Amino acid sequence: MYRAKRLTHFAAALLATALLLSGCIPKIAAKPTRTPVTLRFGFREHTVDLENLFAKFHEENPWITIEPVPLNRFNYGDMRTAVSAGNLDLFKDTTGALAMAQDGLLHQLDDMQVAAWNEIRNDYYDNTWEALTIDGQLWGIPAALDMMVAYANMDQAKALNVDVPQGDWTLFDFVDLASQMNYPEGTPYSSSVKLFGLCTDPRQIDPVIFVYLYGGTIVDDLNNPTRPTLDDARTIEAVDWYVRLFTDYQVAPDVDTIRTAFRRGGVYEAAARGRCGTWLGWLSGRGGQDMGFEWGLDYRILPMPTAAVDFGMGDVEGYFVTKDCADPAAAIELIRFLSNHVQAAGTKLAPRKSLVASDEYEVLVGEELAEQIRELSGDLIIIPTEAMAQLEGVGGELIEIVQLCITEDISAAGPLQEAQQKLEYVFESQ
Secondary structure, eight states, rough: HHHHHHHHHHHHHHHHHHHHHOOOOOGGGOOOOOOOOOEEEETTSSSSOHHHHHHHHHHHHHHEEEEEEEEEOOTHHHHHHHHTOOOOOOEEGGGHHHHHHTTTTTTOTTTTTTTGGGGGGBBOOTTTTTGGGGGEEEEEEEEEEEEEEEEEEEEHHTTTTTOOSSSBBBBBHHHHHHHHHHHOOBBTTTTTTOOOEOOOOOTTTTHHHHHHHHHOOOSSSSSSSSOTTTHHHHHHHHHHHHHHHHSSSOOOHHHHHHHHHTTTTHHHHHHHOOOHHHHHHHGGGGTTTTTOOOOOSSSEEEOOOOOSSOOOEEEEEEEEEEETOOOOHHHHHHHHHHHHOGHHHHHHBSSSSSHTTSSOOOHHHHHHHHHHHHSSSSSSSSGGGGHHHHHHHHHHHHHHHHHHHHHHOOOOOHHHHHHHHHHHHGGGGO
């Protein structure tokens, strides 16, 4: 009897083996597998450390191998070159990458592909998703958020016994702080230490930002511009006020003088070397992260000061899938994974509010810095890519007028009215 059972079991085993070899066993008995794929991921070097996250993702998804492709941080053409050559499957970059969509280099995202974000979409800061669209079509998924902030030199504030505001403050509080730390001929404790109250470069974007902080505008709607507003009375008043920071209040140093003293970076180098009391800058640049050397000073991050209106300026970085991607579905899986991790934002801010509020973020940047960042406004103006060329033209005109007014010490009314007439129909060509 026992021998008969053994033979029966043996026969059953032979039958099962035969069925297995012939492919007749039902497929539910076989464990599903995925075709192995390698994803080449492009990013700016020294802006984010993704090694541990890539390893964790591969452990959970062993059929997906990630090949990091670091590219030059400051050469923005490198990313386009790599994408054009078919050397990347996906990448992380600024909204400038949207120009590649218009050239047919990016994979178009549809509703099904981004459905995995539906349950967390409301957790993202306002306007981050919209910043990655062209004509309503989504091309990227928010990866990081940057915002313009105010900085205060705490070493000099302590040395001069100056109180620095903690949070809510006005534009005039900002200028008052700059005045209290303005010693261009040398500080009371050292004649050799020259300190400039407010470091601002009228040849860069600062004039436009200060015009908005004051309550002026350069266009009717930054999110959907249809006409310039350079001749608006409030804009003229705002430009005249900014010019007076140099000519009357003298809290802002002459740009040529600064560039002579700090040849590598002008006012930005002066700030990094501790020679400025206050200045505006991107959050991602804190501590010198965008300069190649650390700031040698203690500083405080403050929200943008307000005057007539609240104004915050932001910039978005996105994850983009290329048209040559070996497996877009796998790329989407990786992006969704990275979206849950605050470290993936690198030197910038995670675009999700819950990640910024998390204990993990506090451990990552430190309790004090995390608290300062959480006080920053989430209500940001993010410049739309579709109107970027026209906006740059209007902003560039205002910047030229500011320089003229500083040099000639004249009112901005006449030059701004002339510029308005010249640019009146600039947005009709969109």
